[in-house]
Ligand SMILES: Nc1ncnc2c1ncn2[C@@H]1O[C@H](COP(=O)(O)OS(=O)(=O)O)[C@@H](OP(=O)(O)O)[C@H]1O
């Protein structure tokens with residue numbers, strides 16, 4: 041990880057004796073962030089989980105950062121205002137960057153509705169190691185699925201600031217991959233992610 045500007049001039053950057061490259065060599069694969077973004081119900085958690093299983097079977101060290109789960113701990117003080125979402129993504133991006141330094145493939149599954157927040161998370165990891173994966177399903181489809189009943193509650197006004205209904209979602213301009221989750225099966229989407237990683241990162245052979 042590179043030293044970054046901090047507000048406090050009494051802080052110092054402690055270098056590490058084992059580098060990311062050392063850890064990658066030990067692990068036998070490249071480290072990366074797979075940043076799934078999309079509306080609630082677009083398929084982020086389903087796909088992060090399914091891709092993780094595939095990578096695990098390929099002997100990759102992985103971890104899923106799920107928005108709902110982070111909000112039970114690290115981000116339990118945050119709600120769904122724009123300011124809180126910015127902070128939520130900032131923290132998730134920092135955690136993802138730490139995982140990359142540890143040599144792992146981290147799969148983040150957060151709505152992450154703002155392009156600027158996703159761009160900031162990208163800047164925290166080495167070039168070529170951040171894969172923005174857009175789970176592209178429109179509001180109508182996600183509302184039809186209504187996996188958790190949240191769209192119904194958002195329409196009735198019980199749940200406020202709901203992404204795609206009463207809070208904005210900025211679709212990615214230039215993601216590394218677009219998954220059409222309303223058209224393609226989970227298996228097809230997983231294959232798309234694995235093929236991209238194989239081509240751009242290289243993956244260890246199946247065992
Ligand atoms: N108002 C509102 N808007 C959107 N989502 C809501 C809201 N309230 C609760 N939830 C639940 O929180 C999950 C999204 O959290 P995230 O941390 O991914 O959101 S964000 O990235 O900060 O926008 C989201 O999970 P997913 O459905 O997996 O996306 C919901 O379960």
Ligand SMILES: Nc1ncnc2c1ncn2[C@@H]1O[C@H](COP(=O)(O)OP(=O)(O)O)[C@@H](O)[C@H]1O
Nearest residue numbers: 079080081082083084085086187221224225226
């Ligand atoms: N191609 C696909 N990719 C992901 N999910 C899909 C796909 N096709 C149908 N689904 C369904 O859509 C829903 C997505 O829910 P979920 O993964 O919880 O979304 P999110 O994490 O984005 O809120 C699941 O019920 C899943 O079975």
